[in-house]
Amino acid sequence: MLISQDDRLSFEKSKPGRRAVSLPKDRFSGEDSLKNIPKGLLRQTSIGFPEMSEPDIVRHFINLSRKNFSVDTHFYPLGSCTMKYNPKVNEWAARQEKFSALHPLQVEATAQGMFQILWELEEGLKEISGMDRFTMQPAAGAHGELTGMMLVRAYHASRGGPTRTKVLVPDSSHGTNPASAALFGYHVVEIKSNSHGCVDMDDLKQHLDEHVACLMLTNPNTLGLFEKNILEITRLVHQCGGLLYYDGANLNPLLGIARPGDMGFDIIHINLHKTFSTPHGGGGPGSGPVGVKKHLIPFLPGPLVEQTKKGYAWASSSPQSIGRVKLFHGNVGVMVRAYAYLKTLGKEGLRKVSEAAILNANYMKEMLKDTFKVATDGPCMHEFVLSLKSFSAQGVHAGDVGKRLLDYGFHAPTVHFPLVVPEALMIEPTETEARETLDLFIQAMKDIALEIATDPEKVKNAPHTLPVRRPNDVLAARKPILSYRDQVREKALAAEKMLPTTDCRLQTSD
Amino acid sequence: MLISQDDRLSFEKSKPGRRAVSLPKDRFSGEDSLKNIPKGLLRQTSIGFPEMSEPDIVRHFINLSRKNFSVDTHFYPLGSCTMKYNPKVNEWAARQEKFSALHPLQVEATAQGMFQILWELEEGLKEISGMDRFTMQPAAGAHGELTGMMLVRAYHASRGGPTRTKVLVPDSSHGTNPASAALFGYHVVEIKSNSHGCVDMDDLKQHLDEHVACLMLTNPNTLGLFEKNILEITRLVHQCGGLLYYDGANLNPLLGIARPGDMGFDIIHINLHKTFSTPHGGGGPGSGPVGVKKHLIPFLPGPLVEQTKKGYAWASSSPQSIGRVKLFHGNVGVMVRAYAYLKTLGKEGLRKVSEAAILNANYMKEMLKDTFKVATDGPCMHEFVLSLKSFSAQGVHAGDVGKRLLDYGFHAPTVHFPLVVPEALMIEPTETEARETLDLFIQAMKDIALEIATDPEKVKNAPHTLPVRRPNDVLAARKPILSYRDQVREKALAAEKMLPTTDCRLQTSD
């Protein structure tokens, strides 16, 4: 077994008596004082944490990290996720003790630098999006959407009138859109896409009535198309008294080019972890500030930052505020990164970013279109979708092509999304990639097309060169093993009943 | 080509017009002022640095790093190098801006925290080694040796008497010992090792006369043996007026167990980058403080730290000082790390470290001795040497076994050193390795022994699984290509003469 590839769990590497971090030995209260705690309150069960030395723990995690693909090591054209480069100066900024060691309830005067960042970041987001005020609390896009739905409800409630129970979402929308609306009790109505991949205006009109609370839209949509009827769409929804929510996950191609606020959106979230270049961390944390037009400001979660004569401060909550949606002020660490990025971008940088994102996507689309079917016509924005339906004959699915790309050293594009495209492969190169990288990817895709023709099994069974081959996810879901405890339990049970365990590896050589 | 394994040079990834780091645009002097600089002073030639974007540069270096073995990812039992775990808290300490942003010529009062570290580290080194004063200037072990030789010369010069021209070193000594002595004009005399691997007392006595300036010794020696006649050795050398220099590269097994100062050494260097756990950084920086007994203090390079009523300060140089051996105060960043380690060790930790280092080495030696010939008898200290002479029949050399270990996921031990052992393989596990790791290594060694018997070619051609196979070092030395310029030049020349280039890869697919 190679230590560098030792994939045992920390629990399996544990040995009684080993210690890593050392802790102070002094006790100030005197040895016996612990005895004053009522027995009934004390923990009786042991805590089965692993016992390892620091060197072994560090090696464990560093070697684990080496099994990942990441933006810093690989091209990661994951559609809808905007896996752009995460600038190192942003990380540097967020690590400064002068920010990281601030308590959220410190007296305002002692955190003026922090306040200034929050304030200026909000100002920047307002300018870029065309909105009037932001709450920085939401932790991610979906959290922003949920907050948005609360704002929608509070707004309509404040105005009386008919009860508005419907939230409209296009069938191409991201799963969080309907999920956020439904979680908050709204009835979700799907609007069809037309043959071009945009909102079907007729279908939309059919659903517009006085029960519409809101239309949620991402623009460009998940097919990478700018909704060219956007002004008509927002006009129609407003006309029937509904609000417009903008899912800002796809803001990257619009910096300095067009603003959701100008399109007529009332509420918007921005994924700082996408457009504003903060790292995804293997799934989070993100940050999903929610911006609104004037008429919705009173409903925002509090507290907001305000500028006073004595400096920045927390504004007292508006009586109409929906209330806080998070423990404290949001994912501030992510905001510090986004702030550093905003300062680097500046006025001049905005458009450059979006132009390059759009150009890169169009270049890839054009270079691939002879080999693969593009799901849409004409130019795309920052991403595009291929439909690999034609390979079904060989039994090859979009997901297989994604897996085969891993062997070529590329992270897979988003597969099987958006749902409206059969066998979808959704490619978003972002602006930070070099042309050479795009060319390598294009070549790999063409090579794979050839493989499908000549040796489809190779593609269907890919990847072949990664730390593991395809995990059996049916087994994973049928017999969920979600912790080391489950593993131990399963093993004991299997031993008893003489059955095979899911965790075969434990049975074989260690 | 996999981007993550793209081994082109930055120069080869360059494209005109690309930029990474941005710099301020403002000029305070006015555009034209540059014109005031005399033309003759200005650079005329262009600087052929690569042009790349920051994302591509980061990916370049991160992926390069992934081609390395390192302590944080692999077991690295490189004899004589003490590749112990490099604690992360030490790195954390050295990165603090409060140290890293100190200028070496700051007014003393503004750097008292830094001074305290230097002072307390010196105090600790004194206690641990049994010496009376240290200079922290030397940058590494070899630099310490050179400083030591200067001290030897200055000391003898100050006392008059016969000119002492000889420096004695055992034939098992590290190459830096004779090189340091010779560099400084001494005549180097090799003392034989006896059949047990220790200093041959008879040979030593033969060379002792009034021309002996010094005996350089590392103890335990490079065979991993404690020189049991050490007290006799130091007595004899002193008797004839010579000094004793201790090469502290092998101090790791002696912490809290025995002190060079007590053994009779007059001068010693300590490799902070070995015993004191600072990282090797791919070859450096190290730090090699030199400690002396009282009679040599006046000769130390200055300035030294002293404690005054107003706090710490630089002491004014002694008139007998040999003068500085380095630009400023030594590799302070390394010292900060060593200081953090010293504080973590404390009184209690010293012996624990050395005991574990010795035990680990003896355990490995005993477990391997039935399969491989151990070069010495009896217990070893923190390292031991195998002699693989017996495999010569199969044409397998120590170096081959080292290479084959790479395939097993272990860094190779030191090979072909010390020179006194034919086909030497020198193994130093260090104290920070777990028993399981040692066992895996032992098993790998045994497997390799089996491979030598059954399939020696596999071993002779190892490694098979690394980013490259064995580099042709004869070619490298015969036609040195030491820079991108050389490469370009060679390529042009080869094209002209229609010859193959060393850098074949450039000719084939990119």
Next chain:
Amino acid sequence: MPYLSLTEEEKKAMLGEIGVRSFDELIKDIPVSLRDPKISLPSSLSEPEVQDLISKLGRKNTSTKDALSFLGAGSYEHFIPAAALEIVGRQEFLTAYTPYQPEASQGTLQAIYEYQSLMTELTGLDVSNASHYDGATSLAEAALVALKHTDRPKLLVARSVHPHYRETMRTYLAGTPYKVEEFGFNEDGNFNREEFVAKLDATVAGVIFQTPNFLGLVEDLEGVSEKIHANGSLMILTSDPLSLGLFKSPGEWGADIAAGEGQPLGLSMMFGGPYLGYFVTTQALMRRIPGRLAGLTQDADGKRAFCLTLQAREQHIRRERAGSNICSNQALCALAACAYMTLLGKKGIHEIAEINWDRANYLRNKIAGLKNFEVDTMQPIFNEFRVKSKKSFAKIEEKLMAQDIFPGVALETFYPELKDQFLVCATETKSKEDLDRFVEALAQC
């Protein structure tokens, strides 16, 4: 822009190669009236200028490293092992997306799986998710699980649960048919058992307690779960996870869900986030868990492999029928907690809890000796406790701030009746001298 690769020449060439005359052709779908908005932003800064700006802004803050801070109340100052910081900084962890491609994400997946395993050990419950946004949202999701699982309309919440948690829960439930009812705490700070029992009726889906509660007291929950379960409701517990090294775990108290804030597990305070919502529950509720789950399985060769599992619960599969809408979570924070807990190890987790208790206990005893302050030394605490001042807290705070001491969090903000009372927190970061200095400063007030 230092982060772009395309040069002007390349742009031109690429446009040409794809047969487009000008960039504007690519964005022709954007109505002209929308294009080129006037955006007022400062000019781009170069990296040296950004670094300089960040340093300058930093200097405008007085951090808890500059001052002696006794602030707690949901965000805690703890020592973070340097090794944990390095692990979290590993670029392959930091710059990866959600592990949707398991073959290219075994590092992240195994780390999440280990995090889940550690959390089940710590809480004594069966199944942990991969993280939620923070303690407040995690607890709100727990409330939703209870409401849906029992199909009952009401939550019963102890008033001694963190006020921000309760506010967030109310925000989440406002406008829905669900109701939140509270039961109070006694003069001594412990929950009011009579009121709890009285309000536990057939409409109650779940009951939420916090221990140590917001006032710092370790609640005695003896017999509570039996009552709740007999009523057909779920018991939800939120705790400082570090306190579980010393005090009874949610599992031991009989809780169905442990949901709360994991920040004490190796995350910096960072002015309030990013933090870590933990969510651990029983086997019975497994399929109601919000957020991602990493599971163990086999790969095509029968080798151990990890993947995200039970995804049918989630929004990207189930859309409007999903249990929760969460997508991005706090993965890197979970990794930090995973590294932290692993570094502490089996013994360390007990020790760190004990040390926290020791510091707070010592400090409380000392303050007990001051004439202008009152503490109840008989109540069991973890690392935080309530101090009643005989003088105005605002004045005291002002005085101490002048000495670079952050004395604690005023309780009146959260409970108007607790005038001039404040929460004081002391963790392992405080030395005896620190504590004595604080006491001395208080004595001067």
Next chain:
Amino acid sequence: MPYLSLTEEEKKAMLGEIGVRSFDELIKDIPVSLRDPKISLPSSLSEPEVQDLISKLGRKNTSTKDALSFLGAGSYEHFIPAAALEIVGRQEFLTAYTPYQPEASQGTLQAIYEYQSLMTELTGLDVSNASHYDGATSLAEAALVALKHTDRPKLLVARSVHPHYRETMRTYLAGTPYKVEEFGFNEDGNFNREEFVAKLDATVAGVIFQTPNFLGLVEDLEGVSEKIHANGSLMILTSDPLSLGLFKSPGEWGADIAAGEGQPLGLSMMFGGPYLGYFVTTQALMRRIPGRLAGLTQDADGKRAFCLTLQAREQHIRRERAGSNICSNQALCALAACAYMTLLGKKGIHEIAEINWDRANYLRNKIAGLKNFEVDTMQPIFNEFRVKSKKSFAKIEEKLMAQDIFPGVALETFYPELKDQFLVCATETKSKEDLDRFVEALAQC
């Protein structure tokens, strides 16, 4: 000790397995009289305590980030790109040894090779080593190369070479048969051409210049190399490498060896080290280069590979006949410089030089307007210049220190005749406000 793995049980078991009764049997060769020395050291600190201690010690320093510093004189405050810091922090670079096993060290080897390539580009010379300890030792080694190569006994050194370099060289050569002779500088700070010419005799192995010299002046070395080479000697030049983005390179001046300090290339000042000795020379002197060299070659499959080469020069092969004794070098510092230069790129290296010049030039012009100070605005400088004060420098320093300004380095320490003169350095780290604030403060003196 948190860094050990062996438990007491394991130790016992292992001793047993190797047939040893007690640990002492393993160290029986150590004379009993030597064993168990009494060592007086403080007790072991836990990690939180170490962190605390380090933070406390840090607070006792006033760093150049806390103050406004104009210190230079061989160590320079520069902006370091965050990306460079991350690269240097990569564990696989940081915790690897010297790349003696090339197959397991291609990362380090290629990075060194790129460093060497960048240094040849920058200096305009042919071959760079992989690093030396620092500027002073590298220059001393260059002196040794000249002495050995020409087999002549004397070095001629400009007195305007950094005094610490000259001292180090003297230390290196004291007690050897070699001699160092110096030639002075003129009133204006430029080297004394007549003296140089006069002393350039047949015993001279090499001549050493610094430009910009210690007083900050860019030397005019027109015709110098011709004279030196005509004399059969070598020309050795030491320069701030950043200055080469603007001013003539060693190659252009005809130098045989460029050796000096690479700290300005992305290394922090760190109270004086670790720094980076660069050493670049001509093809002719290649085999005399001290220290390691990385070379390009082919692997067994004909694929490109890197390895250490020309090792026959080095101590581990050649022992007492080695050209230099260096073993460990400053590899990680070279990596930092490599990352820094790559990040700057072809344009950036010129720009950064220009900005440094701009800041210093602006500041010098401003100071020229002050009545108590005198500067020579006609002399070409890079980022540093000499100021003559009409008042006591000690007093000025005291006044400025009270305003958290480090005004510069006193020249009297190094050149007794330059009383109340000081060196002022201004790099790209200084904003216009910073410079104006300094001038304002000086004006008040």
